[in-house]
Every structure is written in C-alpha cells, then in structure tokens.
Amino acid sequence: MIILLVILIISCFLCLYRAGKGPTVPDRMVAIDILGILAVGVCAILGYILNLHFFIDIALAWIFIGFIGTIALAKYLEGRSLND
Amino acid sequence: MRKSVLFIVTFILWLLLTFTLHIQFVITGVIVSLLTAFLFGNMFVKNWNKVFQIKRYLWFLWYLIIFIWECLKANFDVAYRVLHPALPIKPGIVKAKVSLKTDIARTILANSITMTPGTLSVDITGEHIFIHWICIKDENLEVSCQEIVDKFENILARIFE
Amino acid sequence: MIDIAGIIIICVGVAFDLFGCIGLIRLPDVYNRLQAATKCVTLGTCGIMFGIFVLSGFNSLGIKSLICIPFILLTSPTAAHALARGAYIFGVRLWDKSRMDEYKANK
Known part of the structure; x- marks a missing residue:
C-alpha cells in the first residue's frame, strides 16, 4: 500500500511540473484541477492505511471545493461575471 | 409532494x-x-409523472453498463496513445447534431461524450454539439461524427424524454 | 481472497492515474492534455474508491467512499467541459498539426 501511495505522490509532482511550466494560463488551471482529484485518492488511501475514518470526509469535501473553484476560474477565463 | x-x-x-x-x-x-x-x-423535478415509470429505470441500468464499458475502453485507448513513443494523434474539433431537448439529458450526454474514447465535448449551442476528437477518421467524416452522439442519444431519449 | 481483489483494483486505479499524469506532460496542447488527464484520472480515482470499499466492507469508510464515486463521475467531466470552453474563448489556439476546427465559424 505504501508503494501505491508513493506512485500517487509522484503523479502529483508530475502535475506540479506542468502547473509550474505550462506555457498558457489554461494549462496551469488544468494541472491544478487534476491535482485536486489526485488528492482525493491520496486522502482515501491514507485513511485506509492509518484506519482513520474522517479522512474520507476530507476527500468528499475536496471534490466539491475543487469543482466550484474550477468552474469559477473557467468563467473568469471566458471573461464573464459570476452571476450569469 | x-x-x-x-x-x-x-x-x-x-x-x-x-x-x-x-x-x-x-x-x-x-x-x-x-x-x-x-x-x-421547487427546482427538484419538473415533470412528475416520469418518475414512476419503471421502464425508465431499466433503461438507466442498461445505460450504466454501456457507460462503464466505454469508460474502460477509453482509458486503455488513452494509455496506448500516451505510452506510444511516436504519439499517434490527429486532433481537431468536429460538430454533430443533437436532438435532445431537456437540460439534464443534454448535460448527461455531454458528460458521457467526455468519458468515451478519444472525445471531449467543448460546447453545445442549440442543435449542434462541438467535439474535440483526438484521432479524426478521414473517410466518412459526417457519419463517424454522428456515431459518437447516436451511441448514447437513443438511450438517453428513452430515459429522460 | 477478497483482500487480493481489492488491492488489484486499487493498483489498476493508481496505474491509470500515473498514465493520466504522463499524458499531461507529453501531449502537445491544452485540449489534448485535458482529454487524457480527465479520462484517466477520473476512472483511476473511482477505481481507488471502489477498491477501498471492497477492502473495508460495509463500515463508515467503505460506504462513504462508495458515495464519492457518483460525485466524482458527475463533477469531473463538467469541470473539463467548462475549462475547454473557457480556454477556447480565452484564445488558446489548437495544435499546429490539427486537422480541422469547425468551432471557429460558430464563435
């Protein structure tokens, strides 16, 4: 299980590389969005290894926070305000 | 109620x-x-008598089976394209016709198209859906574009309309 | 027996996550990256959740990870759709070797 966690964290670093290098702004936003979904997986595996059940609550909240953040940033990219 | x-x-x-x-x-x-x-x-369900028809739930189960199968195929497809040393991609944006009317059916259609092999829905305007396709087939372009949509459209029309 | 099945499902999920992130590095423009990363990471994370449900059974960890699956499947493609549309309107061009662009006429 520890090896799986290490592979997931390596994928997180690949995402961070894209977020740092990405030539345009949407590239960075895609990388951050994907990083959020990877973090959900990390939280779930960590909760199973340590046998702490509240980690899955963090994962469940992280899904929605990532979704709302991505939608707001996408609307900002389109050049519209948030209330239409 | x-x-x-x-x-x-x-x-x-x-x-x-x-x-x-x-x-x-x-x-x-x-x-x-x-x-x-x-x-x-007030914004939960618009049309109330559709909820109690058992046929729609059976079609929904059939839709789930097809969706999971396409999802697995899409993942192996992406893994093949990413790990191939020469990157075999021919990307482009194509368009296809949509005939679904209700909002939820169109949303689920766009989500399903995003999860099927090699396609990503970019926009829906009125009757057309614009699809970013990672490997365009050159022969019979119109027919193969329409096939992407038709695969799910018939089932979704039976579930939601 | 059921432990081995769960660990295999989690392994497949983690492998798909890694492939999605390699795609995020290797592919040439933002639409292709979005496509590879969204598909692989969504199904990979769903696989991890289902594997944890198989491993831990019907207790609070398993049930909650099972509830996570439909939420991920609903939110992640929607976010990808919004990002693709936002990137096009923001002015990111397609890759140089792209075949066609039928969206430009409609903008």
Whole structure:
C-alpha cells in the first residue's frame, strides 16, 4: 500500500511540473484541477492505511471545493461575471 | 409532494454520510433536510409523472453498463496513445447534431461524450454539439461524427424524454 | 481472497492515474492534455474508491467512499467541459498539426 501511495505522490509532482511550466494560463488551471482529484485518492488511501475514518470526509469535501473553484476560474477565463 | 420526496432523499444521504444513529445527529439531519427541502423543492423535478415509470429505470441500468464499458475502453485507448513513443494523434474539433431537448439529458450526454474514447465535448449551442476528437477518421467524416452522439442519444431519449 | 481483489483494483486505479499524469506532460496542447488527464484520472480515482470499499466492507469508510464515486463521475467531466470552453474563448489556439476546427465559424 505504501508503494501505491508513493506512485500517487509522484503523479502529483508530475502535475506540479506542468502547473509550474505550462506555457498558457489554461494549462496551469488544468494541472491544478487534476491535482485536486489526485488528492482525493491520496486522502482515501491514507485513511485506509492509518484506519482513520474522517479522512474520507476530507476527500468528499475536496471534490466539491475543487469543482466550484474550477468552474469559477473557467468563467473568469471566458471573461464573464459570476452571476450569469 | 416534491418537497417530501426531496426531504426523504436528503435525509437518507445525511444518515449515510454521518453513519451513526445518535440522537443529536438525527435531529440535526432532520432540521437541515427540512431547510433544504423548503428552499430547493421547487427546482427538484419538473415533470412528475416520469418518475414512476419503471421502464425508465431499466433503461438507466442498461445505460450504466454501456457507460462503464466505454469508460474502460477509453482509458486503455488513452494509455496506448500516451505510452506510444511516436504519439499517434490527429486532433481537431468536429460538430454533430443533437436532438435532445431537456437540460439534464443534454448535460448527461455531454458528460458521457467526455468519458468515451478519444472525445471531449467543448460546447453545445442549440442543435449542434462541438467535439474535440483526438484521432479524426478521414473517410466518412459526417457519419463517424454522428456515431459518437447516436451511441448514447437513443438511450438517453428513452430515459429522460 | 477478497483482500487480493481489492488491492488489484486499487493498483489498476493508481496505474491509470500515473498514465493520466504522463499524458499531461507529453501531449502537445491544452485540449489534448485535458482529454487524457480527465479520462484517466477520473476512472483511476473511482477505481481507488471502489477498491477501498471492497477492502473495508460495509463500515463508515467503505460506504462513504462508495458515495464519492457518483460525485466524482458527475463533477469531473463538467469541470473539463467548462475549462475547454473557457480556454477556447480565452484564445488558446489548437495544435499546429490539427486537422480541422469547425468551432471557429460558430464563435
């Protein structure tokens, strides 16, 4: 299980590389969005290894926070305000 | 009627999320579910008599089976393209016709197209959907574009319309 | 027996996550990256959740990870759709070797 966690964290670093290098702004936003979904997986595996059940609550909240953040940033990219 | 069904659904979801039958959690759940039901009950289900037709649920199960199968195929497709040393991609944006009318059916159609092999829905305007396709087939372009949409459209029309 | 099945499902999920992130590095423009990363990471994370449900059974960890699956399947493609549309309107061009662009006429 520890090896799986290490592979997931390596994928997180690949995402961070894209977020740092990405030539345009949407590239960075895609990388951050994907990083959020990877973090959900990390939280779930960590909760199973340590046998702490509240980690899955963090994962469940992280899904929605990532979704709302991505939608707001996408609307900002389109050049519209948030209330239409 | 709508509000009571929404209340029951949200209360069951609350019980599954807290996963305990302590009295304080149950009371909090009742209060929060009542608040949700009164605030959002009006936008829950538009057309009420569609909910009780058992045929729609059977079609929904069939849709789930097809969706999971396409999802697995899409993942192996992406893994092949990414790990191939020469990157065999020919990307482009194509368009296809959509005939679904209700909002939820169009949303689920766009989500399904995003999860099928090699396609990503970019925009829906009126009757057309614009699809970013990672490997365009050159022969019979119109027919193969329409095939992407038709695979799900028939089932979704039977579920939601 | 059931432990081995769960661990295999989690392994497949983690492998798909890694492939999605390699795609995020290797592919040439933002639409292709979005496509590879969204598909692989969504199904990979769903696989991890289902594997944890198989491993831990019907207790609070398993049930909650099962509830996570439909939420991920609903939110992640929607976010990808919004990002693709936002990137096009923001002015990111397609890759140089792209075949066609039928969206430009409609903008």
